[in-house]
Amino acid sequence: MSPGKWVTFLCLMLGIAFLAAAAGLIKPISQQRRVYDFEPTNPFHEEKLIAEAGVGRLPLEVLTVFRFLAINYLWIRAEDLKNEGQYFDALHLSRLICELQPNLAAVWDFQAWNMAYNISVGVPTPPERWNWVRAGIELLRDKGIVLNPKSAKLYHSLSWTFRHKVGGIADDHHRFYKWYLAMDMVPLVGEFPDNTEIEALAQAPTDWQQVLADADVAAFVEKLRQSGGFSDDEDLFAALITSKLDPGKYADPFIELLEENVQAPAYRKLDLFVRSRELRFKWKLDPTEMVKINAKYGPIDFSVEGGIKHLCLEWRHPATHALYWALQGLKIEEMDEFNESTLRRQVHHSLQDLFHYGHIQVIHFATPSRATERAPGQEIMDQPPPPELGNVFFSEDLRLFPVAYQATLDIIRDREAAGESVRGFRDGSINLGRSGVRELFLAGYKDTAEIYLNDLRERYPERLLFQVATIDEFAANELRDDARDLTSKNARGYINGLLRAGYRAVALGNDGLAKSRNEWARQIYDILLLNDPEQGRLNLPPLEDMRWYALLRFFDDPSITWVLKNVMLQKLEREQPVIFEELRKEMEQREQASSGQTPGN
C-alpha cells in the first residue's frame, strides 16, 4: 500500500472513531435538551401539530454549524432593518429567525413583542399598525405556541398582548385595534354572542366530508359553488364568512342564494361548520373550550333567582381572548411557580378589565369601503350620512363583577395555601369588592350587593368601612365620602358628569350602568341638599332641571361622537317622544339663533 493510501486509510479510521465517540454523546445531549425544554414535543406528535399549523419547517440539520452563524447574522440584520425603518424585510427575517430557533420560546416571545410593540408604533396609519400587532399575535399563537406547547411564557405573552396592546389604551390607535378585532369576530360568534350559539359551534362537525354527507347540505354547497364561481372549498369558506360583513364583494347570485336560504337548515349546518372551523384553525379558539369558559367565567344573569347562571362572555372583546389564552397556559403540567402566578394574574386582570370595560356596543357596523366622514359643519339633526369607521364603545359590565371578584378570592386562596404573600392581592380584592358593591347597589341589585358586602365584612373584619349594619348604610357612607370633597364650585359639575355618563350608557344600551349613574347622581344630590343647612348656599337647581341641562350638554359635548348622539336621539324619539320634541325645538332655536334668525321670522 502506498503512503498516500495509508494516510487515506488512517483518516477514514479517525473519522469513524470520532463519529462513534460523538454518537456516545447523543444520550447526554438529549438529556440536557430535555432538561432545558429544547425538545418539548414528541417528534411524531410535533409533525402532526406542525402540519396543522401549516408551518413549513426549515431543514435545520442540513445547516449544521452554519445555522448559528446564520442566526447571528439574521438577528443583527433584522435589528438594523428595524432601526432603518425597513419593517417589511424585518418581519420576514424575524419569522426566519424563529424558524431557525423553533424550540427557544424566548426567541418567539422577543420577536412577537418586537412586532406588536416596537415596530407597530413606527408605522403611521391604524391599518398598518394593526398588521404588525396582529403579526405579533399570530407569530405566538399560530407558530410559537404550537412548537413550544409547554412554554407558559408564550401563553402569558399572547394573553398580555391581547389584554394590554389591543385592550389597553396605551397605543394611540387602540380604538382601531378593538374595532378590527370586533369586526373579525362578529361573523364568527355573531353580533350578540350567546351560550346557545357557542354551544352550537362546539357541536358542529369538524370533518368536511361529514358535513357533505347530508344530501341537503351537499346540494346547497353545489349551488353556492356555481352561483359564486368557487372551485376551491377554501374560497367558499372565506366567502361565507366575509360576505356577512361585505356582501358587495361577491356575485349577486351568491348573495341572493344566501339570503333566500337564511332560514334553511342546510345553510345553518354549513354556516356552523365554517364558523367553527374558522375559530379553530385561524383563531385557535376551540368552541368546546369556549363553552367551558363561558360556564365558569361568563357574566352572571341577575334575573335568575336562587342560583347562578353564567351568560356568554363577550368574545369580541380583547380581554376575553386574553382570558382564554391565560387559561390555556394554566393547563400546562409541571409549571414553575412564577409562571403559574403570572398566568393567574392574567386571568384575574382580564376579568377585571371585562368588569370595567366589558360591555361592548358596535354601532352601525361598517366595512371600510362604505365608511365616510361626516362633512364639516353638518349638525346632528341633519340626515345622517353613512356611518363612520370604528364605532365600537366599551363600558362597565356589572354582570362580571361577581366573576372578577371570585377570581381575586381564588388567587388569594391559592397563594395562602402555598404560603405566599397575599397583601397586594387582598388590597386589589378589597378595592374591587368595594366598587362592585356600590355599583350593584346603585344599579338596583340591592340583594346581590348585600351578599357581597356580607362576604367582604366576614373576610376583612379589620376594614371598618365594611362593618356596617345594612347595605344602605354602606352605600350612604360611600356616597358621603364622595360628597365630602364637593364644594359649591364643583358640585354641579360632578352631578352633571354622572348624569351625562348615564346618558352615554343609555346610548350604548348599557341599562345597568345608566341606572347606576343616574341613581348615584340622585343620591349625591340628596346628600348635598341635606348637608346644605341654609338651603341655597350650594345654589343647586332642581334635579329635573339638572337632568335636562345634562342632556343638552351631552349633545354639546365634542368628545362624544355624533354616532352616539344619533343613537340617543333615536332612542329618545322612540321611548321618550315628549323629551325628544323639546330637544328638537331647543336645537332648532339654537341653530336659528346661531344663523341670526328669530323664531318669528
Added chain:
Amino acid sequence: MGKVWAIARNLTVEVLRMRPLMILLALMIGVSTLGFGYWLHASTGPIDEKVQTFISYSLTFAMTILSFLTIFISIATITRDIKRKEVFTVMTKPISRGQFLLGKLCGMIVLNLVFLGLFGALIYGIARNMSRFEDASEGQIRRLNELVLIARKSVKPPFPDFRDQAYAEADEMVAEEVRTRGIIDARGVEAMRTAAIQNRLEALTRERIASVAPGGQKVWHFSGIDPIDQEEGRVYVRYKLDVSYTPTDLHVYGDWLYGPQDPSIAGGTRRPSRDPVRTVREFSVQPTDISPEGDLFVGFRNPVENSPATIIFPPETGIEVLYVVDSFEGNFFRGLLLILLRLIFLSVLGLAIGAWLGFPVALLCVLIVFILAVASGFVGDAIQWEAGPVQKIIYEGVTAFIPRFAEYDPVPHLERGKLVSWPLLGQCTLYMMMFRAGILAAFGYVIFRFRELARVIV
C-alpha cells in the same frame, strides 16, 4: 493587443458554451429576480418596502453568485490549462506569459460584464416597474419615488471629537481603580481602559452633543446642501429619537424650527411633531429654508409635555439632512460598477493564486480570502471591541491585503436611495484595484513568469 484579445475571446466563448453552467446561471438569475419579484408581489406590504427588499436581496444574490462564479472560473481556467497541458498549445506560440494572464483577465472582465449586465437589467427593470403591478396607494408610490428609487446625499452635522478628553478621563479612572484596588494584571488593566474609553465616549456624546432635556433645545448646522433641483428642492431631515425615559405610549412630542439662519435667533419654519421613539422619521424642507450657500439650521425643542424624558439623538443615526443629487438610474449604474470592481478583484486573485497552486488548494485559499473580505465589517467590529492589542495587530497584518468588501457594498446605498458617489468608486478603484489587485497581479505574473510548465526531457 490582438493576442490578448484572442485569449480573452477564447475564454469567453469557452465559458458561454458550457451549457449546464449557463442553464444553471439562467435559472438562478430567473429565480432570484423574476421569482423573488413575484413572491414579493404576492405578499402583503407597502410597495416602497417591497422594492427595497427586492433590490437588497436580488443584488446581494447576484453579487454572491457572480463572485463564486468568478472565483471558480478564474482559478479553473488557468489550473485546468496547466493540468491538461492545453497551455502548451498557447505558450508555444509567440505570446508572452504576461499577455496570457492579461488575456485571461480580460476574458473574465468580459464575462462579468455580460452576466452583471443581464442581472442588472433584470433587477433594474423589475424594481422600476414593480409598482405598476401593485395596488399601491399614491402615498406609497410617492414614498417609493422619493425615498427609494432616487439618489440622495447625506449631510451630517459636524461632530466634535471628544476622543482626547475621553482617553484622558478614562486613564484617570483606570489609574484610580488600579491604585485603590491594587490591580496589577496588564490584560485586566487594558480591558478596563478599553471599557472606560467606550464608556466615557458614550457619556460625553450623550451629555454634550445629542441630548435635549425637557424644555431645552438644540440647533444643528448643516452646510454644503446642493440639491440637483434648486427649484423643487427635495431636501429632507431624517432623524431618530431615543429617550432617557420611555413613555408608555412610546411617543414623544417635538418642536422643530428650521431655516437658513440660526432659528433660535432669526426664527424660521416651525414644525410640531409627535414621533415614536427609536424609529426613523423624515420631513421635507422647502428650498427657501436653505441659504444660497447651502446652509440649513435645524433646531429641536423638547417640550415640557415630554418630561421627564430627555430626548437623545444617537450620534450616528440621530439626525442628518438628505438631498437629491441624482436619479436612481445613475446611482444603480455606479452600484453595478462597484460590483464589477469587486468581481475584477476576485478575477485577479483567482488568476494569481491559480497561476501558483493547483485547483483545490487555490480554491480554498481564494474562498478564505473571499469570506474574510465579505465578513470584514462584522469581524472588524468584533475585533475592535473584543480582542487585545496583540490580536488586533495580527488581524490588521493578516487582513492588510484583503479588501473590506463591506466598505464598498453598494446594496445598502441603493436599497435606501442613498448616493453611490463617484468618490466612493474612485476610492474603491484606488484601494481595492490599484493597491491590492495590482500587487496580486504582479505576484501572479512573477510566479507564472518563472513557473516551469513542462520539464525538458532530452
